[in-house]
Amino acid sequence: MRSVVFPGGNSGSPNSAAWHSWRRQGIGGSDSVFIAAAHRLVTPPSWAKSLHALWQEKTGRGNPTVVTAAMQRGTDGEAPARAAYEAETGIVISPAFGESDFWPVCRASLDGIPFVGDLLTEIKCPSAKAHALAKAGKVVEYYKAQLAHQAMVKWDHPQGWKSEQEIHYWSFVPETGDGALVVVPCMELAALAEKLVVAEQAFWATVEADTAPCGDQFAATGELYIVADAEFEEVKAQKEALRLKLIELSGGAARTEGGGVVVSRKAGTLDAAAAAKAAGLTADVLAKHRPVNWAGVVEAALAAKLIDAAYLDPYRGEIDYAAAVAAARLDEIVLGPCRANDGGYIVTVAGKKKAGKGGGEPCGT
Secondary structure (H helix, E strand, O other): OOOOOOOOOOOOOOHHHHHOOOOOOOOOOHHHHHHHOOOOOOOOOOOOOOOHHHHHHHHOOOOOOOHHHHHHHHHHHHHHHHHHHHHHHHOEEEEEEEEEOOOOOEEEEEEEEEOOOOOOEEEEOOHHHHHHHHOOOOHHHHHHHHHHHHHHHHHHHHHOOOOOOEEEEEEEEEOOOOEEEEEEEEEHHHHHHHHHHHHHHHHHHHHHHOOOOOOOHHHHHHHHEEEHHHHHHHHHHHHHHHHHHHHOOOOOOOEEEEEOOEEEOOOOOOHHHHHHHHHHOOHHHHHOOOOOOOHHHHHHHHOOOOOOOHHHHHOOOOOOOOOOHHHHOOHHHHHHHOOOOOOOOOOOOOOOOOOOOOOOOOOOO
């Protein structure tokens, strides 16, 4: 690892202009999570940037990063977390900044390098769910990409890693002081790292070429789509204004025709219960329209022991696999290999809110 020194670098994030410039000129640990997620090497976290957004950032096109409450919590909790780790393990560590020897673009702000021993420490003040996993001895999947990236910074290409090298993943809750240590042998991350470095190098090639990851043709077509979408929205607004004017000009008539259009008043939604009551329909008339609750009949028969579950088995329908899978809330790692090759596509405009359901105003006033 080639060490890099920044003035005031007494934490993993000195937040200086020099540090931000250095991060922008390479791929850092947090960047690796987004790249791994985009290539489906890990399940993306809810806060993951798109590959395009990361490319915009690296090429100077993106907006400045907004520091969220979770990010600030992690920054504020880093020093007490490091102290708690040292007290727990007896290992004294120091933050470090480095670039991989085999590919300097691969770089990281490391939370802790010990003065003695071949390991590195990654400190997190994560979500309650991620901390609970750490308490159970597991690292949440998307952080494994970051650990694999940091291991490449510290120990070079995964093909040269050694079995004695390990990463200490330290999960810490600043509010309570609760910590959890997960020891991850770097060799467990070697397969992921082999795929990750290929994905990172492919991404960086788009940065150097100043070509969006989607490709020039896709980007150009997307720009045309934006123009067409804006024109469509303008025409749609004109259409709606004309529709409302026609309703106004119809004067509330049940039906008005002319100029090639027809304006007719809708009957409106009927409150059937209120209509039945207003019409004075009797209980015996209404009873004839009462459906049989067959599920209730079966439940009552089972409760009265008139039938048993075995009797019902021949009458059961096919298994609703989709419902079973949805209820199980299976991870995409399990679902991915079972998806069809073509799931279809949707086209949206970035930042455009989805239109709500429901039609326009009913005809008439």
